Amino acid sequence: MRAIHIAQFGGPEQLQLIQLPTPAPANGQVLIRVRAFGLNRAESYMRRGLWGEVARVTGIECVGEVTSAPGTDLRPGQKIAAIMGGMGRSINGSYAEYVCVPASNVVPLRSSLSWAELAAIPESYATAWACLHDNLELRAGQTLLIRGASSALGQAASNIAAHLGARVIATTRRPVELANVLRKNGARDIVEEQPSVAAAVRAIAPAGVDAVLDLIGNTTLLDSLAVAARPGRVCQAGFLGGLEALSHFLPLQHLPPRVQLSFFGSFAFGTPGFELDRVPLQDIVERVEQGRYHARPAEVFAFDDIIGAHRYLDAGAGLGKAVVQLEQ
Secondary structure: OEEEEEOOOOOHHHEEEEEOOOOOOOOOEEEEEEEEEEOOHHHHHHHHOOOOOOOOOOOOEEEEEEEEOOOOOOOOOOEEEEEOOOEOOOEOOOOEOEEEEEHHHEEEOOOOOOHHHHHOOHHHHHHHHHHHHHHOOOOOOOEEEEEOOOOHHHHHHHHHHHHHOOEEEEEEOOOOOOHHHHHHOOOOEEEEOOOOOHHHHHHHOOOOEEEEEEOOOOOOHHHHHHOEEEEEEEEEOOOOOOOOOOOOOOHHHHOOOOEEEEEOOHHHOOOOOOOHHHOOHHHHHHHHHOOOOOOOOOEEEEHHHHHHHHHHHHHOOOOOOEEEEOOO
């Protein structure tokens, strides 16, 4: 089978097309014919070596068809989505014509969407759903601040929160350029992202916001805590601002009373307490089909243009999810 591997850590040019044997699934695993996959910032970090030693074939999600699935209820030819399960980290990932994934990380789907359209959904929307419902316990009528709202995950969170009936305040470094994109995805208010947005956000929500989804990471976390209401919740779920550690973090000093801080990473999907079937992916797909969620891919790349796809990923265009589609 054709696969794309990381020849050595570095830039997009290190992603090279090679031939590998098609993997054979063990009991409880699913061999998937990959039809398309979404691009994720995590794969850029893996390619650059920022997450240490990883599998040489990267890719943390895909959509496709079951080829074989011994010991499971999945049937050959069934349409599925796969997320994490060690893909790209401890096992070869989805940048290939076939990938072998634990059944716990595979979800069957029914959809009329094209493969490219379907590939824009799984990782971003599953992660956003888990952050909003589990970590932040967001409810209708509450106010949510999303930092890094123009990212694919941020736009998915805006979709889900607005549909739920929450008021969304979105931050972005390019508020004028991306205003239409953010509003289309559910943002009511847009704030320019800066090291501190507390004053601008409190001008909109004087008592603070009920929930903060921080996708930028450690560089903005303390400011996100400062803008939360009492009581309030803050969930960190991304590192758009880089992977540098937060130094001199003192919970006694920096955690406001009655503000809960949590973290969610999609690598938890498929582990005890984070079963993937808890996420209503079928409902999410149907809402995309109905136009209630705006999850269409921002850009579609061919498998052979993976270098161009990663250049687009690294540029951070902020227009939504880019996907790669294999030849049909």
